Amino acid sequence: MKTDEAGKKYADIIDLPYIKSKRRRHMSLYDRAAQFAPFAALTGYDDMVREEARLTDSRAELSEYELEELDRQCAVLQSMLEKGEKPRVRIRCFIPDKHKSGGCYKTFLGIVKEIDITGRRLILYGSDNTEDRRTAPIETDFDMIYSISPD
Numbered sequence: 001m002k003t004d005e006a007g008k009k010y011a012d013i014i015d016l017p018y019i020k021s022k023r024r025r026h027m028s029l030y031d032r033a034a035q036f037a038p039f040a041a042l043t044g045y046d047d048m049v050r051e052e053a054r055l056t057d058s059r060a061e062l063s064e065y066e067l068e069e070l071d072r073q074c075a076v077l078q079s080m081l082e083k084g085e086k087p088r089v090r091i092r093c094f095i096p097d098k099h100k101s102g103g104c105y106k107t108f109l110g111i112v113k114e115i116d117i118t119g120r121r122l123i124l125y126g127s128d129n130t131e132d133r134r135t136a137p138i139e140t141d142f143d144m145i146y147s148i149s150p151d
Contacts, residue, residue: 051099051100054100056097056100056101056102056103056104057094057102057103057104057105058102059094059096059102059103060094060146062146070142070145070147070148073148074115074117074122074142074148077089077112077115077148078115078117080112081112081114081115086111086112087111087112087150088109088110088111088112088150088151089109089110089111089112089124089148089149089150089151090107090108090109090148090149090150090151091107091108091122091124091140091145091147091148091149092105092106092107092108092145092146092147093105093106093108093140093144093145093146094144094146095144096144105146108124108126108138108140109151110124110125110126110138111124111125112124112125113125113137120141120142120143121139121140121141121142122139122140122142122145123137123138123139124137124138124139125137125138126138
């Protein structure tokens with residue numbers, strides 16, 4: 001019933017031929033499809049969901065024995081530095097996440113530049129070349145170090 005009413009209502013124009021515009025160029029199928037593409041009604045929502053889904057590790061607490069071992073290794077490195085040696089080490093430390101609780105463990109390889117006992121910081125050269133100024137030194141707190149091993 002409805003199609004009969006529509007047929008009567010538009011009977012005068014329903015069979016007219018399509019007239020292509022001479023002033024405007026024909027829209028491509030890609031551009032035409034873009035008109036109907038979904039849009040982000042909530043700006044930043046996808047980023048927020050992605051950030052919430054990102055996993056972080058919790059920081060493991062070291063035993064007293066492991067803490068003593070780290071202190072011993074730092075003392076050995078300090079004595080090597082005082083002798084003028086440049087010990088190459090691999091440290092594994094916890095890097096806290098800036099946006100949510102937790103963080104991640106990272107391993108750094110480098111040459112020990114300085115051990116600051118009072119400030120409780122370990123500073124490494126990030127490359128084999130101690131004169132290389134292009135790479136920034138790697139600094140970490142003793143409290144964030146999980147392990148130190150010679151490389």
